[in-house]
Amino acid sequence: MRTNQLLPVILFLFLALSTLFAPLPISAQTIPPYKDARLSIDARVKDLLGRMTPEEKFWQLFMIPGDLDKAAPQQYRHGIFGFQVSATAQGDAGGQLLQYKTTENALILATKINRIQRYFVDSSRLGIPIIAFDEALHGLVRDGATAFPQAIALAATWDTTLMQQVSVAIAAETKARGIRQILTPVVNIASDVRWGRTEETYGEDPFLASEMGVAFVRSFEKTGIITTPKHFVANVGDGGRDSYPIHYNERLLEEIYLPPFKACIERGGSRSVMTAYNSLDGVACSANSWLLQQKLKKEWGFNGFVISDANAVGGELVLHNTAKDYADAGRHAINNGLDVIFQTSYDHHTLFIPPFLDGRADSNRVNEAVARVLRAKFELGLFEHPYVDEKAVARSIDIAAHKALARKAAQKSIVLLKNEKKVLPLSPAVKTIALIGEEATAARLGGYSGPGNQKVSILQGLQRRAGKALKVLYAPGAGIRHQEYISIPAQQLSHNGQAGLQGAYFTNTTLSGAPALTRKDATIDFHWTLYGPDPAIGAGFYSVRWTGMLLAPQTGQCQIGLEGNDGYRLYVNNKLVIDNWTKRTYQTITKPVYLEKGKQYALRVEFFETTGQAHCKLIWQVGLANDRAQRIREAVAIAQKADVAIIAVGIHEGEFQDRALLNLPGYQEALIQAVAATGKPVVVVLTGGSATTMSSWINQVAGIVEVWYPGEEGGHAVADVLFGDYNPAGRLPITFPVHEGQLPLVYNHKPTGRGDDYHNLSGQPLFPFGYGLSYTSFEYSKLQLDNTIITPSGSTALRCTITNTGTRAGDEVVQLYMKDLLASVARPVLELKGFQRIHLQAGESREVMFSITPDMLQMLNKDMQRVIEPGDFQIMIGNSSKDVRLKGTLTVSPLSN
Numbered sequence: 001m002r003t004n005q006l007l008p009v010i011l012f013l014f015l016a017l018s019t020l021f022a023p024l025p026i027s028a029q030t031i032p033p034y035k036d037a038r039l040s041i042d043a044r045v046k047d048l049l050g051r052m053t054p055e056e057k058f059w060q061l062f063m064i065p066g067d068l069d070k071a072a073p074q075q076y077r078h079g080i081f082g083f084q085v086s087a088t089a090q091g092d093a094g095g096q097l098l099q100y101k102t103t104e105n106a107l108i109l110a111t112k113i114n115r116i117q118r119y120f121v122d123s124s125r126l127g128i129p130i131i132a133f134d135e136a137l138h139g140l141v142r143d144g145a146t147a148f149p150q151a152i153a154l155a156a157t158w159d160t161t162l163m164q165q166v167s168v169a170i171a172a173e174t175k176a177r178g179i180r181q182i183l184t185p186v187v188n189i190a191s192d193v194r195w196g197r198t199e200e201t202y203g204e205d206p207f208l209a210s211e212m213g214v215a216f217v218r219s220f221e222k223t224g225i226i227t228t229p230k231h232f233v234a235n236v237g238d239g240g241r242d243s244y245p246i247h248y249n250e251r252l253l254e255e256i257y258l259p260p261f262k263a264c265i266e267r268g269g270s271r272s273v274m275t276a277y278n279s280l281d282g283v284a285c286s287a288n289s290w291l292l293q294q295k296l297k298k299e300w301g302f303n304g305f306v307i308s309d310a311n312a313v314g315g316e317l318v319l320h321n322t323a324k325d326y327a328d329a330g331r332h333a334i335n336n337g338l339d340v341i342f343q344t345s346y347d348h349h350t351l352f353i354p355p356f357l358d359g360r361a362d363s364n365r366v367n368e369a370v371a372r373v374l375r376a377k378f379e380l381g382l383f384e385h386p387y388v389d390e391k392a393v394a395r396s397i398d399i400a401a402h403k404a405l406a407r408k409a410a411q412k413s414i415v416l417l418k419n420e421k422k423v424l425p426l427s428p429a430v431k432t433i434a435l436i437g438e439e440a441t442a443a444r445l446g447g448y449s450g451p452g453n454q455k456v457s458i459l460q461g462l463q464r465r466a467g468k469a470l471k472v473l474y475a476p477g478a479g480i481r482h483q484e485y486i487s488i489p490a491q492q493l494s495h496n497g498q499a500g501l502q503g504a505y506f507t508n509t510t511l512s513g514a515p516a517l518t519r520k521d522a523t524i525d526f527h528w529t530l531y532g533p534d535p536a537i538g539a540g541f542y543s544v545r546w547t548g549m550l551l552a553p554q555t556g557q558c559q560i561g562l563e564g565n566d567g568y569r570l571y572v573n574n575k576l577v578i579d580n581w582t583k584r585t586y587q588t589i590t591k592p593v594y595l596e597k598g599k600q601y602a603l604r605v606e607f608f609e610t611t612g613q614a615h616c617k618l619i620w621q622v623g624l625a626n627d628r629a630q631r632i633r634e635a636v637a638i639a640q641k642a643d644v645a646i647i648a649v650g651i652h653e654g655e656f657q658d659r660a661l662l663n664l665p666g667y668q669e670a671l672i673q674a675v676a677a678t679g680k681p682v683v684v685v686l687t688g689g690s691a692t693t694m695s696s697w698i699n700q701v702a703g704i705v706e707v708w709y710p711g712e713e714g715g716h717a718v719a720d721v722l723f724g725d726y727n728p729a730g731r732l733p734i735t736f737p738v739h740e741g742q743l744p745l746v747y748n749h750k751p752t753g754r755g756d757d758y759h760n761l762s763g764q765p766l767f768p769f770g771y772g773l774s775y776t777s778f779e780y781s782k783l784q785l786d787n788t789i790i791t792p793s794g795s796t797a798l799r800c801t802i803t804n805t806g807t808r809a810g811d812e813v814v815q816l817y818m819k820d821l822l823a824s825v826a827r828p829v830l831e832l833k834g835f836q837r838i839h840l841q842a843g844e845s846r847e848v849m850f851s852i853t854p855d856m857l858q859m860l861n862k863d864m865q866r867v868i869e870p871g872d873f874q875i876m877i878g879n880s881s882k883d884v885r886l887k888g889t890l891t892v893s894p895l896s897n
Contacts, residue, residue, distance in 0.1 A: 022144055029610075032626060034383075037125075038322030041378045051126060053078070057355040057370045061334070062349055063307065063342050068116050071346065074724075079124045081373060082131035082181065082742045085113055100243050105144030106177050110388040113178035117386050125479050128374075129382040131226070133181035136170050137448040137673055138711070140182075145173050146402040146712065147452035151186060152689045153708035155202035155733040157560045158813045159837045160215040164410055167219035169402045176396035178388035179320065180380055181226040183274060187213040187260035188231055190690075193734055194240025196657035199689020199709065200447050203733025204746045206256050209834045210263035217268035217772055224380055229264040230274035231309055233257055233291060240743065241658050243277040251860055255828075256748075262300060271304035271376055275338065277319075284320050286312045287329070292337025305339040305372040312351065313341050318530050326351035327360075335362045336483060339369040346765055401451060403713055410710035410717030411751035412811075412837075415730035416703075416773040423681050425704035425724025425775060426644065432471045434642035435459055436635045436675060437668070438479030439650040439687045446689055446709030447654045453712055458648050458685065461715025465723055473642060477635035477675075478628050478667035481649045485559070485590065485619035490522040490551070493603070495548035502604070504545045505533055509542045509567075509608040515666055521546065524618035532612070540612035546605040552595035559621040562605065562802045568616060569800065571604040590619065618673055632674050644681045646722065647701075649687035662693040662740055669696050676700035685718065691736040695764065706730070727775045729811035729837065731880070736767035736817075747881040748828040770880035771834070772814050776806030776842065778887035780814075780877060789891045792857075792868040798850045800886055804840035813837045816850050819874040821889075824861050827877040830881055857892060870894040 033039055034048035052060075055078045065084040068076070077144040110636040113132045121127050138148045148154070174182060182877040187209050195483050217227040234257045237244025248257065264270040272294065276285040285291060296302045316323035323329035330341060330352035341352055355361040363845070377383065416424070426433070435458070445459040459474055466472050481750040495502040500522040504515035517536050524546055528536040532539035550572070552558075561578055562568045565586040575714040577591050595601065604848045607616045623748050639645040649668045653659060662668060676682045676697065683703035686692055687710075698704070705728070720726040735744045739761055747769040756763030780802060787796040802812055816834035835851045852875075857868045870892045878884035 005363040009747060019860075020389065030171050037384050041375055044378055044383075045374045048126065048128070048374055049371055051366060052370065054357050056126065056128075057366055058349075058353050060370050060373050061340050061366070062346070062352070063131075063340055063347055065135065065344060065412050066346060068119060068406060069429060073119050073123065074431055075346065076120070077124060079120060079126065080130055081129045082133055083116065084133050085109065085116065105142065105840065106173070107390060107393045109142065109177040110252045110390055110393050114387045114390065121386050123335060129377060129386040131181050131377065131380070131382070132179045133183060134174070134179045134283045135448050136174055136182040136184045137186065138166075138446070139450060139452075140172055140174050140177070140179070141448055142173075142177065143451055144449045146170070146399065146406055147449055147455065148406050149410050149413050149711040149714070149881070150199050150446035150689050150709035152190075152199050152201060152203065153710060153730075154409060155208060155212050156415055156706075156708060156730040157409065157412040157837070158208070158731050158733075158835050159412055160211050161414055162409060163212055163215040167216045168223075169405055171223040171225055173218045173397055173402070174220070175223055176388070176393050180224065181272065181601075182220060183228045183230065185216050185227070185229060185264075186214055186231070187229045187264060187277075188235045188358045189257050189260070190236070190734055190869070191256070192236055192240035193662065193691040193747060194659050194740065194743060195236040195656055195690075196242055196653045197235065197447070197661060198691075198734065199653060200448065201262070204735060205733065205748060205832050207260040208733055208835070209260040212833075213264045214268040217264050218225055221269035221271065226272050226304075226376060226380070227264070227268070227270045228272040228274050228288055228307065229261050229270050231276035231298070232261060232285060232306070233276060233280060235276045235277060238656075239850050242656050245279045245282075247281060250864065254860055254864075256809065260296075260859040265300060265302055265304070271379070273304065273306050274301070274342075275306060275308050275312060277309050277315055279320050284312075284316045284322060284332075286338050287322075287332040287336045288318060289336040289787075297337065303372070303375070305369070305376060307340040308333065308338055310342050310344050311348075313338070313343075326422075327354040331355040331360050334369060335365050339372050348880075370837060406711045407713035407720075410707075411716050411720055411726045411728075413708055413710065413730045414717065414721050414728045414770075415706040415732055416721075416728040416775075417686075417706055417767055417771075418698070418701070418704040419773055419775075420702040421681075423644070423683060424654075424705070424722060426722055429894055430470065430643040432473065432642040432872060433462065433466065433471055434635075434639040434645040434675075434680070435462055435474045435641065435648065436477040436645060436671065437648035437650075437685075439478070439648035439685070440474065442644075442650070443689075443712075443715065443744045444650065444687060444709055445711065447479070449709075452825075453667065455712035457668065458715045458716030458718050461614065461717070461719035462646075463717040464716070465725075475635040475638045477631055478671045479646070480652050481669065482628065482666040485561070485563070485588065485621050487523050488560075488618050488620050492551045493523065494551065494600075495520065501546040501548035502867070504547075505537050506543045506545075507537060507541070509543050509610055511545055511606060511608070515545075519681045524616060526614065526616050528609070528612075528614040530661045532614075540848065541610055543606070543608035544616075546603075546618075549600040550603045552597055552599050552601065557592045558595050559594050560591040561588065561619055562617065563588040563619050564607070564616040565614065567608040567610075569606040570618075571602075571606075573602050576602070581606075586615065589621070590621070599663055606763070617893065628670075632667070632671050635671060636678060637680075639675045639678045639680050642680060643677050645678070645685065646683045646685060647675060648685045648687065650686070651690065651692060653688065653690055653884050660740070662691055663696070664738070672697045673700060683722070691734055693737065693739060695738065698766075706732075724775060724808075727808055727810035729772060729774055729813060730816075731770050731772040731813045732767055733769070735765045735769045737833070738762060738764075738766045748831055750826045751829055765882075768876075768880050768882040769811070771882070772880070774806075774810050774812070776804055776808040776810040778812045778840070779803045779805045782847075783875075783877060783886040783888050785875070785888055785890060788889065789893050791895060792870065792892055793854055795851060795853045796890065798852055798875060798877075798888075799890070801845055801847050802838065802840065803845040804842055807842050809839065809841045811837055811839050814848050815880065817876040817878065817884070818856065819876070820869075821872045821874055823859060823869055823871070827857070827859060830876075832881070852890065868892060
């Protein structure tokens, strides 16, 4: 056949084949349904879940800090829930983070998260993306991120609009880096201010905590970042101690501790919750079916996912003694409602994966948990858009605006507690200021903080504000830490020519027989709490003998001794120096020993423990420059040269750093007293996140200002308030007690059977909940209820007039409290039901309106049903829980038949 005759045939075949192999419509392609964005999320979850192996399911329920830098990517071939990606800027030996420009820091992290994400999307079998998560309590905990005032300070603003602005800023900085879940906020109720984590909370009141929590989480959730209110459900127990067992009944939980969580979920849209370390009614919160299954998921209809606190699942084994091993603890947790196990190391997966593979973990519960995680990943759009837009990082973050907002938030959070003879704002007649205290230069940001950006100390803030017109003298005085003794360092200890001491460990308390373990210990400074010295020894019935030589660093009398919870002896050159071979308490015992520089002395320390929770520390006073008296003298000297003395003091607190005593630590109180004795006006600036007792010095000073941890712009804000450039209007979100013996002390307790007082102390607070002064004054008048009688389903409006009767513009926080005058069960003596922060010019008046709705009047009756009982409710308007200015009565009438 000729070529020209073949052409029609070839053309025909080409067209036929083209039609046959043409791209199919997307609906006909063979992509798996879970990758089809047009399908519903439920359909995609169901399809993907059906394709997963048991290993892949487990890994979607396992989260850790980490990345792929030090790992063989193949070990993550089954995927993972997500990472808290390791820091991008490594610290130097001194712990100072390398300084990058903010947008460069964000870009480095965004690029790293993209690289990690690419592995899971492209190289894992099913291509399930990860969720990068982090902490963002009052700013993302990352180098280059803005550090806003601590959470308790944000609560002290009593300003939900400001809180929303702050959370929008933090969310922008978070999402720009590729982080899609924050383990924040802490909405636990700070019912005891001895608790070291009070600083992380929004205070003692469930209404205030709910409003602040909702304002915070809503911005993140709208931005496409999952929020994780914690720690479900209560995290402070007897004595104000962190993670102590909780035995609250359901009524107390429902009235006080659960409302902020419920509000964040139902009104704020939180899609995750973190459980607490402690047990609730004898069952670990991470494995508590009543809490997680019945209350959270069934009653509240929560469709997000529940994660444990870090390493909390294993607490069933090592703390609560309700699981025989880690696998058993993991099975309990998953079967009882936990969805994701949060651990701190990749290797921990070997502890928890067995029940997922051998069938001990309920398969239906596992599938439900995995479905919750997958649903969240689909909702975040990670399957369609797994990567951060690296080109958009710089324009996503406006650090200048965020720093201005940080300053504004700090200004609004500062609480003026005392202002005798109007010592503040500082008078124009003041020409020289004595600024005293280590806190003036520390610029501490509080717990769960990043390093901040160019943070401003109080000293820097005052110096910049004072300029050349005023002289600012500074002396460190005394700080929050003081050391009478320190651990004897390793370089002064040796055994057979090697550094450290030889430790012989026995599995009895009498140092008898052959030791079960012999090892070299560099120093004796041990805190064996969750575990014993070694698995071969056990945790609660053992003894130790350390032997070696002590090298004297100087000649003279040296105080040397032991600190710990008893059961110890010390020998120097075979002479018994300390004999405390009994178990009674924790104490420090030292004795004077004469040493000659360069000479070695035989040392023997013996210790025993019977029940666990052991502490043992070998200490001395050699080399300590005990210069506190000199430092106080220097502070007094500059105070005598000044017109006013400002003393910046602080407290020590934090996670697992609860405080038995609430007075100022170190020698700060002696410092205040010494400076006050000069006769110069003294203003005390308190830094910290909780309450302080002040009995030994409050009457010797003219002014007290609570500045909390004011964030990276805190120094400027403090100067603004002290100089009167900003009129303070922060209010206390916690109660300040007079003495620790009053604790726990909250304003909204139930009525007592007798009275509040002790025979030797008032039961009233030092500073009540809601308290705070101003540089101006406000008058309350014209209380009016639109309707004084309503039905149980009715609402009304309350109106009152606030007038600025002073000479300065300022903010007032108008607080609405209610009291049920007759109820079928005891109700709180007072309950916060509303608040508004308003700004008024001098002489200005404004009408403030509150809507009183059925939700405000609800209570739990004796059958634990939410009802509105007919009767009278006292309505109170004031500027603290103790300062009620206006009062009225609202009657709820019975429903007509």
